[in-house]
Amino acid sequence: MNITTNNITINKSEASKINQIDFDNLVFGNVFTDHMFECDYIDGAWVNPTIRPYGNLSISPAAKVFHYGQAVFEGMKAFKDSNGDTFLFRPKENFNRINSSSKRMAIPEFPEDIFFEGLTTLLKLDKDWIKPGIGNSLYIRPFVIATQVGVSASPANQYKFMIILSPAQAYYTGDVKVVIAEQYSRSADGGVGYAKAAGNYGAQFYPTNLAKEKGFQQVIWTDANEHKYLEEAGTMNVFFRIKDSLFTAPTSDRILDGVTRKSVIALAKKAGIPVEVRPILVSEIVDAANSGDLKEIFGAGTAAVISPVSAFSYKEKTYTLPEMTKETKYATKFKKDLMEIQYNIAEDSFGWRYPVN
Amino acid sequence: MNITTNNITINKSEASKINQIDFDNLVFGNVFTDHMFECDYIDGAWVNPTIRPYGNLSISPAAKVFHYGQAVFEGMKAFKDSNGDTFLFRPKENFNRINSSSKRMAIPEFPEDIFFEGLTTLLKLDKDWIKPGIGNSLYIRPFVIATQVGVSASPANQYKFMIILSPAQAYYTGDVKVVIAEQYSRSADGGVGYAKAAGNYGAQFYPTNLAKEKGFQQVIWTDANEHKYLEEAGTMNVFFRIKDSLFTAPTSDRILDGVTRKSVIALAKKAGIPVEVRPILVSEIVDAANSGDLKEIFGAGTAAVISPVSAFSYKEKTYTLPEMTKETKYATKFKKDLMEIQYNIAEDSFGWRYPVN
Ligand SMILES: Cc1ncc(COP(=O)(O)O)c(C=O)c1O
Ligand SMILES: Cc1ncc(COP(=O)(O)O)c(C=O)c1O
Numbered sequence: 102m103n104i105t106t107n108n109i110t111i112n113k114s115e116a117s118k119i120n121q122i123d124f125d126n127l128v129f130g131n132v133f134t135d136h137m138f139e140c141d142y143i144d145g146a147w148v149n150p151t152i153r154p155y156g157n158l159s160i161s162p163a164a165k166v167f168h169y170g171q172a173v174f175e176g177m178k179a180f181k182d183s184n185g186d187t188f189l190f191r192p193k194e195n196f197n198r199i200n201s202s203s204k205r206m207a208i209p210e211f212p213e214d215i216f217f218e219g220l221t222t223l224l225k226l227d228k229d230w231i232k233p234g235i236g237n238s239l240y241i242r243p244f245v246i247a248t249q250v251g252v253s254a255s256p257a258n259q260y261k262f263m264i265i266l267s268p269a270q271a272y273y274t275g276d277v278k279v280v281i282a283e284q285y286s287r288s289a290d291g292g293v294g295y296a297k298a299a300g301n302y303g304a305q306f307y308p309t310n311l312a313k314e315k316g317f318q319q320v321i322w323t324d325a326n327e328h329k330y331l332e333e334a335g336t337m338n339v340f341f342r343i344k345d346s347l348f349t350a351p352t353s354d355r356i357l358d359g360v361t362r363k364s365v366i367a368l369a370k371k372a373g374i375p376v377e378v379r380p381i382l383v384s385e386i387v388d389a390a391n392s393g394d395l396k397e398i399f400g401a402g403t404a405a406v407i408s409p410v411s412a413f414s415y416k417e418k419t420y421t422l423p424e425m426t427k428e429t430k431y432a433t434k435f436k437k438d439l440m441e442i443q444y445n446i447a448e449d450s451f452g453w454r455y456p457v458n
Numbered sequence: 459m460n461i462t463t464n465n466i467t468i469n470k471s472e473a474s475k476i477n478q479i480d481f482d483n484l485v486f487g488n489v490f491t492d493h494m495f496e497c498d499y500i501d502g503a504w505v506n507p508t509i510r511p512y513g514n515l516s517i518s519p520a521a522k523v524f525h526y527g528q529a530v531f532e533g534m535k536a537f538k539d540s541n542g543d544t545f546l547f548r549p550k551e552n553f554n555r556i557n558s559s560s561k562r563m564a565i566p567e568f569p570e571d572i573f574f575e576g577l578t579t580l581l582k583l584d585k586d587w588i589k590p591g592i593g594n595s596l597y598i599r600p601f602v603i604a605t606q607v608g609v610s611a612s613p614a615n616q617y618k619f620m621i622i623l624s625p626a627q628a629y630y631t632g633d634v635k636v637v638i639a640e641q642y643s644r645s646a647d648g649g650v651g652y653a654k655a656a657g658n659y660g661a662q663f664y665p666t667n668l669a670k671e672k673g674f675q676q677v678i679w680t681d682a683n684e685h686k687y688l689e690e691a692g693t694m695n696v697f698f699r700i701k702d703s704l705f706t707a708p709t710s711d712r713i714l715d716g717v718t719r720k721s722v723i724a725l726a727k728k729a730g731i732p733v734e735v736r737p738i739l740v741s742e743i744v745d746a747a748n749s750g751d752l753k754e755i756f757g758a759g760t761a762a763v764i765s766p767v768s769a770f771s772y773k774e775k776t777y778t779l780p781e782m783t784k785e786t787k788y789a790t791k792f793k794k795d796l797m798e799i800q801y802n803i804a805e806d807s808f809g810w811r812y813p814v815n
Contacts (some may be wrong), residue, residue, distance in 0.1 A: 130609035133520060157516045162622050163490060167603050170527040170657030176609075207663035242609045246524050247660070252487035252533075252599045252624055253761075254693050256663040265519050267609055282648070289646030289682035291639070293661045300527030300657010303604070304650045306564035306613040325646035326683045336611050404610075 114154035134227040142260040171247035172299035173202035182445035189455040202296035207256040236271025276411040280312040286325035294355035337400030338362035361401040390420040407436040471511035491584040499617035528604035529656035530559035539802035546812040559653035564613040593628025633768040637669040643682035651712035694757030695719035718758040747777040764793040
């Protein structure tokens with residue numbers, strides 16, 4: 102391993118805590134590696150890119166992030182192949198997206214070179230935390246928070262960009278049952294739904310808890326105006342298979358432009374599976390469920406990759422998706438296709454793999 | 459002064475920094491008093507209410523507040539009368555509202571007794587920071603943040619409730635010119651707009667910056683569906699005076715139920731001013747501006763009390779409000795009425811004053 106950087110101050114941890122971690126029993130997003138990356142925005146510039154031991158921040162209780170939610174984040178993963186080489190999956194997409202999220206939240210954009218230099222340097226330092234084996238990965242959380250002090254509602258002039266890393270195992274969501282939103286909503290036209298803005302997530306917890314109390318794990322959000330059109334889940338875009346065609350909602354200012362979503366669309370097209378990206382009425386899906394044409398619903402997102410839905414509830418009625426053999430499920434195919442690219446098993450005809458050397 | 463509490467641990471600051479503060483040149487929300495109150499939610503209970511010297515928090519970079527915006531706040535003020543006695547204005551409203559905000563953000567509600575005991579104990583300790591004189595006040599910022607570590611999108615099981623205090627002078631906003639929103643929006647039906655959830659504020663910064671670039675200070679938000687109805691401003695509810703009647707939008711799940719708003723409505727009714735609380739079309743206001751019937755627009759909120767609007771822009775046209783003598787303005791009347799109650803000058807026929815002894 103060769104860590105050279107002229108730009109980043111590196112302050113290594115004295116001892117690794119890796120031996121204290123039970124890698125066979127990881128809870129998603131709870132354990133963090135030895136180091137973290139940070140970079141501050143002060144006087145109009147991103148300065149002092151630093152890697153230091155993972156640990157607490159000292160931050161004012163009046164920092165604007167606490168009061169005005171001026172915060173954005175990303176979620177991406179690093180994978181190790183059987184040779185021990187590390188790969189990212191389409192990281193440029195995440196880089197672009199954090200900046201488009203930042204723009205909407207009046208946060209200064211982050212420079213591409215520092216993003217990639219910080220990220221790859223950090224990954225090299227903590228490379229032992231990326232375990233080989235299909236399903237294992239290192240979840241990467243870049244984020245930006247407003248650190249300027251002030252309890253007046255205006256954009257901060259100081260920010261902190263950080264990257265923290267959390268080892269992850271295959272994320273088995275089990276049978277996901279979802280509720281289609283009829284009353285609550287996730288985002289408005291002209292709002293911030295398309296951004297990975299922190300507040301979008303906290304706002305979903307209460308209605309998601311209500312779904313959980315009824316035995317469902319997630320909510321599929323609908324348009325806030327009429328609750329007629331299907332949009333996306335809390336941290337996943339959603340696909341519907343009717344007969345042999347795939348349907349997913351178009352992205353908009355209400356819907357996150359997911360990397361997994363666009364990868365599934367590309368893989369489907371390559372495989373000759375008909376894909377329609379268009380507004381999807383709840384009533385179409387209910388009709389297709391009633392007629393038996395609705396074969397599959399699945400979520401697509403970095404954390405779980407592909408997450409099959411086994412049932413959905415709408416207007417007090419629960420619709421169960423038909424049993425299908427694993428082999429005939431699109432969900433199985435796309436998960437396999439994606440993971441074979443991610444773990445450097447299959448040919449990377451789209452150029453999605455990004456080696457970390 | 460008599461500070462007794464059995465429940466709150468008090469750790470006093472060694473020396474006050476009050477002499478370093480230029481009370482004649484305060485920037486709103488930038489200077490904080492000597493102490494702060496905090497209380498943690500751990501294992502299902504609010505524990506360890508503590509007052510300690512104002513200072514930084516040590517907090518994990520993986521705390522959920524940074525990633526999922528699980529955070530709510532309040533804004534209220536303390537006033538000193540000419541005898542040196544301190545009063546709050548309708549604090550029970552703020553207490554109730556922080557809990558209704560918390561509920562929507564899946565944050566556990568805070569107990570009323572600890573809220574008031576923490577608040578009044580803190581105010582007594584830092585009472586020298588409340589300067590007498592009309593216009594001077596102490597801005598009070600209670601807030602709750604999710605402190606549990608974890609980069610998975612689900613509600614935290616640990617929180618911190620805090621109160622910080624910032625001395626404030628009369629808040630002269632000058633001539634406020636506003637833009638009526640045509641494209642961006644603040645909140646959705648079924649969303650969190652009625653809550654003082656942190657993310658609602660950061661989400662407004664970008665469209666407000668666009669307004670500022672055109673020479674306007676604030677945005678008056680409209681409904682996200684059609685941008686046809688007037689809702690509220692960034693941190694103020696809004697009133698319109700057509701001829702001699704007042705109009706303001708009803709509260710809803712998109713609009714904050716402001717304490718100043720409801721106080722203005724009560725004062726107007728008492729004074730025999732006709733008030734209509736009903737959906738207000740943008741087109742009505744434009745028509746009234748064109749016919750000369752639109753006399754005033756003003757914002758109502760804790761920070762500025764009443765903030766007169768001098769002009770608004772809609773569909774690329776700017777409408778200037780008529781010049782009126784100060785004496786004939788409703789804005790002047792309500793500001794005076796409110797402040798005379800707040801500063802213990804007028805009789806408190808509504809029972810809004812809350813003495814801090
Ligand atoms: C709201 C939302 N939708 C969809 C996704 C899926 O996006 P991606 O595939 O880029 O992880 C995420 C997660 O990142 C999300 O937060
Ligand atoms: C969105 C919003 N509207 C209105 C108000 C005014 O409310 P209040 O009069 O209770 O301060 C505030 C400020 O608290 C606010 O944040």
